[in-house]
Amino acid sequence: MRCRGHNRSGSEGVTSRRVNQDLPVIARFEVRYRNYLAPDGSIQRPLPSFASDSKLLIELYRSMVLLRLFDRKAVALQRTGRLGTYAVSLGQEAVSVGIASAMREEDVLLPSYRDNGALLWRGVKLEEILLFWGGDERGNQFSGPVHDFPFCVPVGSQAPHAAGVAYALKLRKEPRVAVCLFGDGATSKGDVYEAMNFAGVHKLPLVFVVANNQWAISVPLRQQTACETLAQKAIAAGFIGEQVDGSDVVAMRAAGEEAIAAARDGNGPRFIEAVTYRLGDHTTSDDAARYRPAEEVQAHWKEEPIARLRAYLVAQKMWSKVDEERLAADCHAHVEAAAERYLATLPRRPETIFDHLYAELPEVYAAQRRELAGEHDA
Amino acid sequence: MPEATLVEAVNLALARAMEDDPDVVMLGEDVGVNGGVFRATAGLQKRFGAERVLDTPLAELLISGLCVGMAAQGLKPVGEIQFMGFIYPCLDQLVNHASRLRNRTQGRLTCPMVLRTPHGAGIRAPEHHSESTEAMLAHIPGLRVVMPSSPERAYGLLLAAIRDPDPVVFLEPTRLYRAAKGEVEDDGQALPLDVAFVVRKGRDLTLICWGAMLKETMAAAEALSAEGIAAEVIDLATLKPYDEDTVLGSVAKTGRCVIVHEAARTGGFGAEIAATIAERRLSSLLAPVTRVSGYDTVVPMARLEQYYMPSVERIMTAARKVCQFS
Numbered sequence: 001m002r003c004r005g006h007n008r009s010g011s012e013g014v015t016s017r018r019v020n021q022d023l024p025v026i027a028r029f030e031v032r033y034r035n036y037l038a039p040d041g042s043i044q045r046p047l048p049s050f051a052s053d054s055k056l057l058i059e060l061y062r063s064m065v066l067l068r069l070f071d072r073k074a075v076a077l078q079r080t081g082r083l084g085t086y087a088v089s090l091g092q093e094a095v096s097v098g099i100a101s102a103m104r105e106e107d108v109l110l111p112s113y114r115d116n117g118a119l120l121w122r123g124v125k126l127e128e129i130l131l132f133w134g135g136d137e138r139g140n141q142f143s144g145p146v147h148d149f150p151f152c153v154p155v156g157s158q159a160p161h162a163a164g165v166a167y168a169l170k171l172r173k174e175p176r177v178a179v180c181l182f183g184d185g186a187t188s189k190g191d192v193y194e195a196m197n198f199a200g201v202h203k204l205p206l207v208f209v210v211a212n213n214q215w216a217i218s219v220p221l222r223q224q225t226a227c228e229t230l231a232q233k234a235i236a237a238g239f240i241g242e243q244v245d246g247s248d249v250v251a252m253r254a255a256g257e258e259a260i261a262a263a264r265d266g267n268g269p270r271f272i273e274a275v276t277y278r279l280g281d282h283t284t285s286d287d288a289a290r291y292r293p294a295e296e297v298q299a300h301w302k303e304e305p306i307a308r309l310r311a312y313l314v315a316q317k318m319w320s321k322v323d324e325e326r327l328a329a330d331c332h333a334h335v336e337a338a339a340e341r342y343l344a345t346l347p348r349r350p351e352t353i354f355d356h357l358y359a360e361l362p363e364v365y366a367a368q369r370r371e372l373a374g375e376h377d378a
Numbered sequence: 379m380p381e382a383t384l385v386e387a388v389n390l391a392l393a394r395a396m397e398d399d400p401d402v403v404m405l406g407e408d409v410g411v412n413g414g415v416f417r418a419t420a421g422l423q424k425r426f427g428a429e430r431v432l433d434t435p436l437a438e439l440l441i442s443g444l445c446v447g448m449a450a451q452g453l454k455p456v457g458e459i460q461f462m463g464f465i466y467p468c469l470d471q472l473v474n475h476a477s478r479l480r481n482r483t484q485g486r487l488t489c490p491m492v493l494r495t496p497h498g499a500g501i502r503a504p505e506h507h508s509e510s511t512e513a514m515l516a517h518i519p520g521l522r523v524v525m526p527s528s529p530e531r532a533y534g535l536l537l538a539a540i541r542d543p544d545p546v547v548f549l550e551p552t553r554l555y556r557a558a559k560g561e562v563e564d565d566g567q568a569l570p571l572d573v574a575f576v577v578r579k580g581r582d583l584t585l586i587c588w589g590a591m592l593k594e595t596m597a598a599a600e601a602l603s604a605e606g607i608a609a610e611v612i613d614l615a616t617l618k619p620y621d622e623d624t625v626l627g628s629v630a631k632t633g634r635c636v637i638v639h640e641a642a643r644t645g646g647f648g649a650e651i652a653a654t655i656a657e658r659r660l661s662s663l664l665a666p667v668t669r670v671s672g673y674d675t676v677v678p679m680a681r682l683e684q685y686y687m688p689s690v691e692r693i694m695t696a697a698r699k700v701c702q703f704s
């Protein structure tokens with residue numbers, strides 16, 4: 001059987017030895033694990049109903065393939081000095097694509113810096129994502145849903161925003177849900193605990209999704225937490241947490257659908273721990289070989305989400321070699337065209353750094369703006 | 379003497395401090411196996427063990443709070459915050475605890491900790507990685523705020539910070555980590571805290587700066603000398619408490635002062651220096667004290683950050699104006 005938590009041999013024994021067995025048990029909690037597609041694409045348990053929609057499955061597949069190609073292009077741009085630091089989704093494409101696909105347009109996404117897949121699904125253009133990582137604030141003025149938040153760089157700090165957003169939705173009795181994504185490292189932050197706690201107290205329409213890719217830069221999960229699962233952290237906040245095979249996009253979508261529907265119906269928050277693996281470096285500034293054994297990475301390549309869904313689609317005769325080639329060519333062209341549009345976007349004039357500072361620029365700063373403009377006009 | 383970059387000098391000082399004093403411990407995100415994302419702690423865990431070079435969970439408030447507790451027990455913790463943009467969760471601990479533990483307990487408990495963090499713009503980093511909020515830290519009574527501008531001063535000042543009996547925030551200019559090279563003797567010699575360094579002598583004008591801005595300020599001073607203006611350059615090095623005597627002495631001699639910092643203008647540390655000069659040396663001033671600073675904007679991302687940071691040209695323009703003032 002697949003190992004779901006990290007190995008903690010003997011820890012249970014230690015705990016039970018310390019606890020007085022005569023005391024009555026007043027509460028028990030459980031954490032469930034969800035998966036549908038095995039790494040070889042075979043079916044583990046009856047698939048959710050949406051899986052009978054082959055068009056939808058192919059759309060999920062296409063988004064993950066597009067994301068992987070986009071990542072490759074972004075890294076190439078970074079390596080040639082045309083993009084700033086960039087974080088790839090390699091190996092974890094199913095997490096953000098799967099979750100975003102379960103959202104309605106009017107729901108609110110609060111992503112971390114690694115959630116390109118979710119933005120893509122929600123209609124953000126590839127060149128806008130490139131602009132952001134290319135150091136241009138216009139990348140955040142994106143064509144996704146207007147309420148969606150930009151990428152969050154300070155780890156975990158979007159979680160309290162998500163609670164605030166969800167509170168607003170509840171206060172106004174809007175049937176909308178906030179979806180907040182972050183990594184396993186973020187679960188160590190007070191921000192995340194505080195947001196979860198509040199969301200539980202107020203039964204907010206909020207779904208927390210942690211992409212547990214096993215590493216926070218060089219720090220492995222077992223140095224981040226002594227918990228067997230991250231999902232169980234929801235228990236302390238008073239709501240359901242479940243663990244999901246985060247490399248199975250069907251499971252991610254199903255978990256997302258269920259949690260979002262429950263939240264929309266007024267049943268309060270949910271927590272989804274997507275167990276996945278970061279196959280790439282943390283970012284283009286990182287060299288994971290310094291701290292991570294190659295064998296570990298190799299082993300996880302066998303579970304990656306794209307090959308898994310492809311295997312299923314092929315087995316179901318929904319997908320052929322010709323389809324694959326056509327898709328690859330289509331995604332390639334899409335990515336290349338976006339990169340060209342990005343590269344052709346000229347920087348703004350320097351003084352535009354004042355343009356969105358306040359609704360109306362106070363005169364003292366208008367003077368600074370002129371100072372900056374004058375200098376570069378001269 | 380061997381050459382080192384600024385980040386290598388930091389590494390040398392940390393190793394030396396750990397070698398000399400078994401109470402020195404390192405903690406932070408990725409400081410262990412990975413040696414820090416900038417390699418400031420490279421090799422230390424191998425050399426001193428995982429108990430003294432500790433990879434923490436991703437939690438900045440925890441890192442600073444742990445330092446307070448460790449320090450109160452007589453350890454000498456050196457915490458690393460990966461980028462200054464992530465130091466804000468530490469403010470609670472710095473303002474309410476680290477800086478005043480000695481005072482609160484009337485000396486019964488003390489807090490000899492160091493919190494190190496890269497600082498400033500100019501490396502084309504992602505959003506939130508380029509801020510300069512040293513003035514905010516310097517506003518906290520009971521702290522020391524130190525910012526080296528060369529490998530030699532990084533080495534000597536970091537040793538001093540670790541040996542200091544009170545809490546020190548040590549801001550390392552990210553832009554100079556690899557760009558600044560210099561001779562560093564790993565002799566365990568500390569440099570004095572709270573003392574400014576006069577790095578260039580001159581009679582016409584005083585240029586005051588700290589951290590990465592020393593680079594542009596020195597270049598401006600050189601260029602000005604070709605125009606017949608002899609600028610004295612002061613690297614403030616310690617912002618809290620800052621060396622008023624050196625500043626005032628220089629201004630008394632030159633009568634003119636330009637302060638250069640990449641932090642936003644309003645409430646920046648330049649304002650503090652200008653106020654001190656106005657209070658104590660008004661009579662020796664031949665021109666208004668002038669600031670060259672970042673603008674009062676969010677530090678722009680990579681594409682425009684160069685326009686935000688003071689340039690050699692902006693410093694020279696201000697210096698010329700001050701010199702022509704009548």
Ligand SMILES: Cc1ncc(C[n+]2csc(CCOP(=O)(O)OP(=O)(O)O)c2C)c(N)n1
Binds near residue numbers: 114182464
């Ligand atoms: C508050 C904060 N501290 C430190 C950093 C620097 N940093 C960027 S990503 C990262 C690791 C995050 O790991 P995790 O939350 O697991 O997400 P992942 O990158 O693995 O998706 C760190 C320490 C940051 N961005 N924000």
